[in-house]
Amino acid sequence: MTKQMPTELSRQQYLDLYYYMRLNRAVEDTMVKLFRQNKIVGGLYSSLGQEAISVGTCYALEKKDWIAPMIRNIGALLVKGVPPRDIFMQHMAKYDSPTKGRDGTSHFGDLENLHIVSPISMLGDLIPVMTGVAIGARYLGQKVVTMTWIGDGGSSTGVFHEGLNFAATQKAPFVLILENNLWAYSTPVRRQVPIENLADRAKAYGIDSYIVDGNNVVAVYNTAREAVERARAGEGPFLIEAKTFRRLGHAQHDPAEYVPKEMRVHWEARDPVALYEKFLTAEKLLDAAGKKEIDDKLDTLLAAEREFAENSPMPPAEFAQGGVYCAGDECHKIRAKWERPIAEVTPPRSSVKAVWTVPGFGSGKGSGGANAPIHFGDTKTVVENPANNGRPAKAGAKLATKNAPKKTKAATASISRKGRR
Amino acid sequence: MAGANGAPNNGSATGGKEITFLEAIRQAMFEEMERDPTVLLMGEDVGVYGGAFKTSEGLLERFGWERVIDTPISESAIIGAACGMSYLGLRPICEMQFIDFIVCAFNQITNFVAKGHYLWNAPAPIVIRGPSGGGVHGGPFHSANPEMYFVHTPGLKVIYPSTPYDAKGLLKAAVRDNNPVLFFEHKFLYRRIKGEVPAEDYTVPIGKAAVRREGRHLTILSYAAMMHTSLEAADALAKEGIEAEVIDLRTLLPLDEETILNSVKKTNKCLVVHEDTKTGGIAGEIAALLCEKAFGDLDGPVLRMTSLDTPVPYAPTLEEYFLPNAKKVFSAAKELARY
Numbered sequence: 001m002t003k004q005m006p007t008e009l010s011r012q013q014y015l016d017l018y019y020y021m022r023l024n025r026a027v028e029d030t031m032v033k034l035f036r037q038n039k040i041v042g043g044l045y046s047s048l049g050q051e052a053i054s055v056g057t058c059y060a061l062e063k064k065d066w067i068a069p070m071i072r073n074i075g076a077l078l079v080k081g082v083p084p085r086d087i088f089m090q091h092m093a094k095y096d097s098p099t100k101g102r103d104g105t106s107h108f109g110d111l112e113n114l115h116i117v118s119p120i121s122m123l124g125d126l127i128p129v130m131t132g133v134a135i136g137a138r139y140l141g142q143k144v145v146t147m148t149w150i151g152d153g154g155s156s157t158g159v160f161h162e163g164l165n166f167a168a169t170q171k172a173p174f175v176l177i178l179e180n181n182l183w184a185y186s187t188p189v190r191r192q193v194p195i196e197n198l199a200d201r202a203k204a205y206g207i208d209s210y211i212v213d214g215n216n217v218v219a220v221y222n223t224a225r226e227a228v229e230r231a232r233a234g235e236g237p238f239l240i241e242a243k244t245f246r247r248l249g250h251a252q253h254d255p256a257e258y259v260p261k262e263m264r265v266h267w268e269a270r271d272p273v274a275l276y277e278k279f280l281t282a283e284k285l286l287d288a289a290g291k292k293e294i295d296d297k298l299d300t301l302l303a304a305e306r307e308f309a310e311n312s313p314m315p316p317a318e319f320a321q322g323g324v325y326c327a328g329d330e331c332h333k334i335r336a337k338w339e340r341p342i343a344e345v346t347p348p349r350s351s352v353k354a355v356w357t358v359p360g361f362g363s364g365k366g367s368g369g370a371n372a373p374i375h376f377g378d379t380k381t382v383v384e385n386p387a388n389n390g391r392p393a394k395a396g397a398k399l400a401t402k403n404a405p406k407k408t409k410a411a412t413a414s415i416s417r418k419g420r421r
Numbered sequence: 422m423a424g425a426n427g428a429p430n431n432g433s434a435t436g437g438k439e440i441t442f443l444e445a446i447r448q449a450m451f452e453e454m455e456r457d458p459t460v461l462l463m464g465e466d467v468g469v470y471g472g473a474f475k476t477s478e479g480l481l482e483r484f485g486w487e488r489v490i491d492t493p494i495s496e497s498a499i500i501g502a503a504c505g506m507s508y509l510g511l512r513p514i515c516e517m518q519f520i521d522f523i524v525c526a527f528n529q530i531t532n533f534v535a536k537g538h539y540l541w542n543a544p545a546p547i548v549i550r551g552p553s554g555g556g557v558h559g560g561p562f563h564s565a566n567p568e569m570y571f572v573h574t575p576g577l578k579v580i581y582p583s584t585p586y587d588a589k590g591l592l593k594a595a596v597r598d599n600n601p602v603l604f605f606e607h608k609f610l611y612r613r614i615k616g617e618v619p620a621e622d623y624t625v626p627i628g629k630a631a632v633r634r635e636g637r638h639l640t641i642l643s644y645a646a647m648m649h650t651s652l653e654a655a656d657a658l659a660k661e662g663i664e665a666e667v668i669d670l671r672t673l674l675p676l677d678e679e680t681i682l683n684s685v686k687k688t689n690k691c692l693v694v695h696e697d698t699k700t701g702g703i704a705g706e707i708a709a710l711l712c713e714k715a716f717g718d719l720d721g722p723v724l725r726m727t728s729l730d731t732p733v734p735y736a737p738t739l740e741e742y743f744l745p746n747a748k749k750v751f752s753a754a755k756e757l758a759r760y
Binding site: 098099102103107108109111117118120121122125126127128129130131132133134135136137139140142146158159162163165166169170323324325326327328329331332334335336337342345346347350351352353354355356 | 455458459461468469471481482483484485486487488490492493495496497498499500501502503504505506507508509510511513528529532533536537538539540541542543544546575576578599600
């Protein structure tokens with residue numbers, strides 16, 4: 001671990017990352033208390049130990065960018081600007097919550113201001129949805145990047161494949177964060193996916209991927225930043241595998257006794273907040289007084305937010321009815337924001353010859369069409385490692401969070417080094 | 422009306438000319454894309470090839486690669502992406518190459534798209550359309566009538582037209598609607614049914630049934646291809662002195678209860694005819710509706726003439742036995758008229 005500080009981040013950015021990780025954890029700690037007081041209506045999921053991923057990835061986005069957080073991405077919501085009270089009220093099914101009690105947990109969004117798409121419980125569906133936001137935004141001329149998250153478990157769904165493949169054929173400005181927390185409910189990742197690095201799946205879609213230590217917020221941020229900027233430049237989509245560990249059970253009801261004790265101990269020693277605090281202290285970015293200031297700020301903020309949430313009423317029963325359809329234009333206020341001349345996509349300028357033109361094949365440029373990445377089918381026989389039964393040498397590599405396989409674009413676990421490939 | 426590349430000229434309305442059911446659909450998409458640059462088309466083979474049934478012929482030529490998108494064979498991705506696009510103010514149309522394949526995207530439609538407005542105020546103005554129905558020997562996976570999976574899903578609208586005029590006007594209305602709309606196109610009608618459409622822009626309101634034939638002895642409710650079968654049966658019934666009122670439901674969700682109830686209050690008898698299988702078909706829903714709201718007006722049982730409760734069989738002899746036809750509708754109506 002060197003003491004050299006990456007140059008990309010300003011002091012303020014370092015402290016922002018810290019603040020959001022602390023806020024993420026404090027919001028979830030508060031919800032655990034609410035849960036134990038029976039004030040949370042349904043289940044409570046935890047991102048304990050995974051805060052660096054939600055925070056580091058979302059912090060790499062710009063305000064205009066779009067996210068679709070999953071259940072363990074409270075941190076991403078907070079970075080995007082969602083007030084903690086909204087998250088509390090969602091869990092408590094309160095009438096002032098974003099969904100007014102019609103849905104719970106982190107299942108809410110904001111199309112107009114924060115650009116957040118709500119998740120559903122079925123895993124993977126957000127991948128094509130955020131691909132659609134990405135290619136739709138490109139169509140309108142907006143330089144927007146979209147991002148969503150999925151777990152190791154969710155990466156086995158059919159729609160993961162459909163979505164990422166479609167994104168790749170469209171070269172969508174989309175970044176998919178795969179949080180490999182090693183457990184899908186009670187089933188270990190090895191029982192679900194027969195490969196070492198889930199990032200390897202990117203190869204099947206012809207897209208670039210990264211592997212990053214998910215407990216190192218600086219590495220996560222730097223990796224995400226690079227992927228986001230490359231996606232914005234038209235090089236997307238990207239898959240980032242963040243290696244981490246789910247410290248608690250699937251949800252509050254689950255004591256996760258199926259997790260080996262040694263594994264828990266191993267990862268508890270790598271707490272992302274503690275690691276980062278150590279780094280910030282060593283780099284003299286944070287001292288006891290600074291930490292106290294943040295402690296106090298969080299205490300005050302969350303006490304007020306919690307009070308607001310607790311005082312909000314439950315929805316009136318009859319609110320169950322209605323609102324299924326958008327009637328008229330009042331409920332559909334979104335108007336396409338064109339950032340390119342409409343003449344480009346309307347006749348006569350939009351008109352083309354409807355044939356697959358040979359010269360453009362293989363260039364993979366733009367949104368497909370005549371330049372779609374198609375080839376004649378000439379194929380060279382490739383055996384990556386005949387000694388290894390035809391399997392790529394990488395497949396046998398040992399999982400190592402500190403030193404990810406060199407062949408992949410890996411960020412290092414060392415918190416003071418830039419997470420670049 | 423062939424233009425360059427053998428494509429129909431520009432798809433604009435033909436001024437009271439007779440056009441096919443298929444051409445009506447093509448024109449609706451063409452005109453909506455011409456009218457509004459936020460309208461796009463996505464689907465398998467919709468671009469260069471012009472669609473498996475040629476419903477999108479000429480669209481790529483006119484509107485280009487970004488607005489007519491050939492996708493991988495990934496129904497969930499098509500519908501998910503369309504939903505994402507709609508969040509930006511776009512109005513994508515998704516083609517399912519055969520409507521049978523819509524169930525590959527069942528989760529995306531019923532859980533993601535349909536629930537968005539109720540849960541988090543996210544209307545998804547997308548249209549999902551494709552060729553449906555049997556009678557063309559397509560076999561069990563190219564003949565489906567899966568409308569009721571979706572009629573059972575709050576948040577969706579479901580349209581199933583029977584005439585070129587309605588197909589064009591309802592598809593245009595669907596594109597302009599702020600909700601996800603499923604638009605079923607009975608492929609038996611594509612090239613067999615012709616009808617006039619006006620030269621000027623028009624829409625047909627979603628959720629309104631149409632009285633196709635007035636009568637006083639009994640009401641036949643139907644839609645799509647069975648609409649034509651029901652009319653054929655009604656002609657035969659008339660020869661025996663039974664005047665059937667034939668109503669084209671056109672939209673299955675929301676159902677036009679008013680038109681249904683008004684007719685049954687007049688005729689006091691009701692037969693529902695559909696090509697969908699019997700159990701869980703819309704006929705059962707209508708029977709329940711009539712029991713709830715017109716029980717005192719009924720002079721006989723609400724009868725159902727539907728396909729058999731089996732998959733759609735392949736062999737012509739089997740499929741013919743499976744499907745309702747004018748003769749079967751005639752017999753059921755005669756039986757009902759006796760009450």
